[in-house]
Amino acid sequence: MADNILQVSDDNFEEEILGSDIPALVDFWAAWCGPCRAIAPVVEELAEQYAGQVKVAKLNVDESPKTPGQYGIRAIPTLIVFKGGEVAEQITGAVSKAHLEQAIQKQLA
Amino acid sequence: METRDLVIVGAGPAGLTAGLYAARARMDVLLLEKLSPGGQVLTTDMVENWPGAVDGITGFELADRMRDHALKFGLEIQMHEVTKLHADGKYKVLDSPDGEIRAKAVILAVGAQPRKLGMPGEDTLTGKGVSYCGTCDGPFYRDQVVVAIGGGDTAAEEAVFLTRFAKKVYLVHRRDELRAAGVLAERVLQNDKIEVLWSHVPLAVVGEGGVEAVRLKNLKTDEEFDLATDGAFVFVGTVPNTEFLRDVVDMDQQGFIVHDRNQQTSLDGVFSAGDCCSKLLRQIVVAAGEGAVATYAAQKYLEDHHE
Numbered sequence: 001m002a003d004n005i006l007q008v009s010d011d012n013f014e015e016e017i018l019g020s021d022i023p024a025l026v027d028f029w030a031a032w033c034g035p036c037r038a039i040a041p042v043v044e045e046l047a048e049q050y051a052g053q054v055k056v057a058k059l060n061v062d063e064s065p066k067t068p069g070q071y072g073i074r075a076i077p078t079l080i081v082f083k084g085g086e087v088a089e090q091i092t093g094a095v096s097k098a099h100l101e102q103a104i105q106k107q108l109a
Numbered sequence: 110m111e112t113r114d115l116v117i118v119g120a121g122p123a124g125l126t127a128g129l130y131a132a133r134a135r136m137d138v139l140l141l142e143k144l145s146p147g148g149q150v151l152t153t154d155m156v157e158n159w160p161g162a163v164d165g166i167t168g169f170e171l172a173d174r175m176r177d178h179a180l181k182f183g184l185e186i187q188m189h190e191v192t193k194l195h196a197d198g199k200y201k202v203l204d205s206p207d208g209e210i211r212a213k214a215v216i217l218a219v220g221a222q223p224r225k226l227g228m229p230g231e232d233t234l235t236g237k238g239v240s241y242c243g244t245c246d247g248p249f250y251r252d253q254v255v256v257a258i259g260g261g262d263t264a265a266e267e268a269v270f271l272t273r274f275a276k277k278v279y280l281v282h283r284r285d286e287l288r289a290a291g292v293l294a295e296r297v298l299q300n301d302k303i304e305v306l307w308s309h310v311p312l313a314v315v316g317e318g319g320v321e322a323v324r325l326k327n328l329k330t331d332e333e334f335d336l337a338t339d340g341a342f343v344f345v346g347t348v349p350n351t352e353f354l355r356d357v358v359d360m361d362q363q364g365f366i367v368h369d370r371n372q373q374t375s376l377d378g379v380f381s382a383g384d385c386c387s388k389l390l391r392q393i394v395v396a397a398g399e400g401a402v403a404t405y406a407a408q409k410y411l412e413d414h415h416e
Contacts, residue, residue, distance in 0.1 A: 034169065037145060076245055078236050090236070
């Protein structure tokens with residue numbers, strides 16, 4: 001299932017996410033963060049469900065601190081839906097799958 | 110529609126213990142969880158009051174062990190979010206975006222989440238300096254100044270945890286003594302990096318695009334001032350995840366589920382356990398105990414009503 005999730009870093013964030021032709025959902029996470037772990041299977045399900053429509057990616061804020069800094073992220077998990085290189089939706093916390101789907105659907109409409 | 114004897118909603122310590130007991134009783138049981146198992150334990154760095162874990166156990170490890178323990182005895186866990194519950198004759202029907210499941214008995218172990226203060230700036234700056242989880246977000250505040258708000262166990266524990274990263278932690282508390290357990294209060298008072306602002310209440314979070322200050326009021330002098338800070342951590346209790354159960358089971362004024370001494374709620378055959386329940390003390394050990402009672406009571410209920 002995790003095959004559908006792209007691992008992005010400070011190095012390829014611009015190319016993979018900002019330059020993506022389709023909307024992208026990025027899960028900013030870290031290993032120390034419990035709610036990040038709680039929401040991980042939901043993100044995996046979304047990656048599978050929206051394969052081809054939405055690029056689903058994870059960015060480890062420990063290994064790539066620059067990108068979260070640019071977006072003012074100081075709490076994780078933060079999930080951002082990017083569309084055309086811009087922040088379309090920003091969600092903080094381990095929210096439900098329905099909540100995330102709603103944010104995704106809005107950008108696909 | 111799939112029918113089960115017992116459906117447990119929520120996989121924190123209450124739900125996982127209920128599941129463990131049900132699996133060991135060889136009941137036809139299914140546990141539903143909207144995220145991965147663990148619940149609020151996952152936001153706890155070190156659990157120091159789980160009996161037998163003399164050296165403490167991390168929240169991650171305890172959550173994993175509780176899950177593995179229930180799985181070992183055959184508990185089935187599925188990832189679905191329950192969005193509705195209603196009675197249908199002798200059965201209860203649970204709705205989720207993935208479909209309906211019917212149960213003869215239900216245990217609600219849906220847990221709670223951090224309460225917001227509802228002050229100006231709090232919502233817009235959440236994730237940008239306002240946080241409800243020190244163990245999640247503390248590392249973003251290395252060598253910075255943070256304000257922690259609250260005076261209970263969580264506030265005390267998290268304030269101390271935050272000193273691992275922050276150079277200074279202000280603990281803002283509306284009273285002039287901590288409600289936290291003695292051992293936790295001692296650690297706060299003995300920590301050089303923590304300064305407690307007694308008898309102060311927060312009025313607002315101030316900042317554009319990020320937290321710059323917390324506006325405080327001194328309750329003794331009525332003085333209002335802005336305390337400059339890089340982050341504001343709010344630890345002022347919890348709210349139950351019971352919104353979807355309104356008008357289904359009786360609750361107290363804060364929305365915590367009311368149950369009798371056998372965990373039976375106002376709806377026959379529906380039991381509740383853990384932090385979503387109305388009670389004096391919300392702790393892992395209490396949640397686990399209630400989970401065990403709820404399963405036993407559900408088993409008795411099934412024998413009496415569905416045999």
